[in-house]
Amino acid sequence: xxxxxxxFFNGLIAGAIYALVAAGFSLIYSTNxxxxxxxxxxxxxxxxxxxxxxxxxxxxxxxxxVLTICFSALFGVAIHYLVYFPLRKRDASPLILLTASxxxxxxxxxxxxxxFGADVKTIGLIKVEKGMEIxxxxxxxxxxxxxxxxxALLFSLWFLMKKTKIGKAMxxxxxxxxxxxxxxxxxxxxxxxxxxxxxxxAGIAGILVAIEQNLEPTMGTNLMIKGFTGAIIGGVxxxxxxxxxxxxxGFAENFGIWFLPSGYKDAIAFVILFVFLLFRPQGIxxxxxxxxxx
Amino acid sequence: xxxxxxxxxxxxxxxxxIIALALQLSIGFTGQFxxxxxxxxxxxxxxxxxxxxxxxxxLLGIMMAGIISMIFGFILAIPTNKLKGDYxxxxxxxxxxxxxxxxxxxVELTRGPxxxxxxxxxxxxxxxxxxxxxxxxxxxxxAVITYFVMWRITKSQFGKVLEAVRDDELMAKILGKNTxxxxxxxxxxxAFFAGVAGSLYASYITFIDPxxxxxxxxxxxxxxxxxxxxxxxxxxxxxxxIIILLPEPMRFIGFPSSMIGPMRQIIYAVILLIILIxxxxxxxxxxxxx
Numbered sequence: 001x002x003x004x005x006x007x008f009f010n011g012l013i014a015g016a017i018y019a020l021v022a023a024g025f026s027l028i029y030s031t032n033x034x035x036x037x038x039x040x041x042x043x044x045x046x047x048x049x050x051x052x053x054x055x056x057x058x059x060x061x062x063x064x065x066v067l068t069i070c071f072s073a074l075f076g077v078a079i080h081y082l083v084y085f086p087l088r089k090r091d092a093s094p095l096i097l098l099t100a101s102x103x104x105x106x107x108x109x110x111x112x113x114x115x116f117g118a119d120v121k122t123i124g125l126i127k128v129e130k131g132m133e134i135x136x137x138x139x140x141x142x143x144x145x146x147x148x149x150x151x152a153l154l155f156s157l158w159f160l161m162k163k164t165k166i167g168k169a170m171x172x173x174x175x176x177x178x179x180x181x182x183x184x185x186x187x188x189x190x191x192x193x194x195x196x197x198x199x200x201x202a203g204i205a206g207i208l209v210a211i212e213q214n215l216e217p218t219m220g221t222n223l224m225i226k227g228f229t230g231a232i233i234g235g236v237x238x239x240x241x242x243x244x245x246x247x248x249x250g251f252a253e254n255f256g257i258w259f260l261p262s263g264y265k266d267a268i269a270f271v272i273l274f275v276f277l278l279f280r281p282q283g284i285x286x287x288x289x290x291x292x293x294x
Numbered sequence: 295x296x297x298x299x300x301x302x303x304x305x306x307x308x309x310x311x312i313i314a315l316a317l318q319l320s321i322g323f324t325g326q327f328x329x330x331x332x333x334x335x336x337x338x339x340x341x342x343x344x345x346x347x348x349x350x351x352x353l354l355g356i357m358m359a360g361i362i363s364m365i366f367g368f369i370l371a372i373p374t375n376k377l378k379g380d381y382x383x384x385x386x387x388x389x390x391x392x393x394x395x396x397x398x399x400x401v402e403l404t405r406g407p408x409x410x411x412x413x414x415x416x417x418x419x420x421x422x423x424x425x426x427x428x429x430x431x432x433x434x435x436x437a438v439i440t441y442f443v444m445w446r447i448t449k450s451q452f453g454k455v456l457e458a459v460r461d462d463e464l465m466a467k468i469l470g471k472n473t474x475x476x477x478x479x480x481x482x483x484x485a486f487f488a489g490v491a492g493s494l495y496a497s498y499i500t501f502i503d504p505x506x507x508x509x510x511x512x513x514x515x516x517x518x519x520x521x522x523x524x525x526x527x528x529x530x531x532x533x534x535x536i537i538i539l540l541p542e543p544m545r546f547i548g549f550p551s552s553m554i555g556p557m558r559q560i561i562y563a564v565i566l567l568i569i570l571i572x573x574x575x576x577x578x579x580x581x582x583x584x
Binding site: 034035083086087090092093094095096098099100102103104106107109110111113114118225232261264266267270271273274277278279 | 327329373374377379380381383384385388389391392394395396398399509510512513516552553555556557559560562563564566567570571574
């Protein structure tokens with residue numbers, strides 16, 4: 001019983017992080033209609049910026065977090081304007097944008113390697129604490145914070161999308177860009193906004209991972225693959241679907257190692273990703289739009 | 295010393311040329327944006343390494359490397375044939391993730407992250423290609439054969455059908471061509487040569503581990519075929535030489551060796567972005583990237 005509960009907690013914590021990655025990613029996908037793999041580099045860079053501000057320069061932690069969040073928003077918008085925008089101007093297909101985003105991901109991963117080195121870094125904000133025991137399963141206070149922050153952010157995102165003007169405009173562009181433009185919504189502005197908001201969520205995910213785990217140059221790529229898989233499982237064009245898919249992935253990975261050696265944790269994600277891409281590319285909640293090519 | 299270095303570079307160019315030509319067939323001539331070529335390269339390398347390590351001759355190893363990769367190519371083609379554009383790219387990318395995870399975790403077969411050391415140098419009919427110069431000759435021969443086969447394919451009726459699939463698949467279907475089967479053959483042939491290149495790579499380096507086959511490796515290959523120009527075989531050869539030699543001067547400027555790897559990736563990524571934005575046709579391309 002306690003094993004089931006422990007696996008449930010592990011799945012919940014993993015899912016909470018994946019959901020943040022997937023939510024930002026699918027927000028950008030739904031308005032921009034292409035796969036932005038460089039989302040992963042925003043996560044990794046934010047983690048390293050927090051590390052640099054807090055552990056190297058020695059700023060106050062709250063200040064470091066606030067600066068990192070501003071940085072990640074600027075970072076996302078800068079990528080949009082410097083790379084994706086000129087590509088869109090020459091009518092590049094989603095395929096070319098995807099290729100460009102893979103190039104960006106590799107560029108930033110190598111840049112982190114150059115700037116910070118390949119060795120694993122730790123922030124060391126909180127001393128290793130003994131976790132709380134709930135019916136035999138162990139969860140640390142920090143992990144509780146991660147789950148709470150994640151849920152709070154996802155709720156705010158839902159609120160933003162449903163209740164605010166900018167959120168409604170985003171959904172309009174996601175649904176039908178041309179009609180939205182006729183109604184006076186500037187789709188270029190909305191593209192930039194979705195990059196800013198998606199990147200802030202990615203930045204916070206990066207900070208959370210940085211406090212709880214170690215920092216490695218490859219962390220962005222790894223988290224991106226997980227978040228992307230979650231988004232594909234749930235339906236990449238739908239933010240709630242992506243969140244659902246991310247939690248499902250977190251549970252699948254952690255319950256999967258009950259049957260398989262723990263090294264196969266990543267393989268579980270890849271196999272699920274592959275199966276969904278082949279047989280249900282629109283995901284669980286995604287609805288294939290008429291006339292849309294697969 | 296310098297001579298040995300030049301021979302090493304020439305061998306790398308030869309191996310990259312084989313796999314770039316294979317990718318050119320997939321992307322340039324058939325229009326199938328296959329990002330999983332690294333997976334076939336890895337399957338070929340492991341097949342050949344495992345066979346030769348267990349005492350089988352090199353010729354069998356390299357043939358089986360091609361054939362097993364080709365079989366995987368056919369298998370991958372069955373579900374991915376219906377996919378187009380970025381979904382095809384993602385599914386093939388997903389395939390390379392799956393292969394990577396299996397290589398890392400099937401420890402009984404691949405020794406996982408420890409890799410396979412001590413892969414024997416190629417031996418054909420009692421003749422050992424121990425010297426690097428001899429290995430270069432072997433690589434050049436195989437690269438020339440690959441080039442010739444690709445050239446024949448693209449000039450043949452079959453090649454024309456592939457180009458028709460790329461330009462207008464529906465039209466090719468209307469004209470009675472079995473486009474699904476054509477795409478399957480194209481992916482299979484492409485996988486075959488990628489597997490052969492993998493076999494050469496394994497027996498040249500004599501050590502392989504999963505980290506040589508991460509999806510990062512796709513960037514220099516994509517760069518080669520995009521710079522060379524889609525559907526241009528001659529462009530592919532020139533681009534391979536340029537791309538492999540380009541980061542080399544860094545060694546002489548005096549960068550520490552730990553920095554060269556990431557610097558190379560950065561250079562490749564930046565050039566790829568510049569080409570995508572400003573030079574969508576590449577150097578010698580016939581087709582504009584859309």
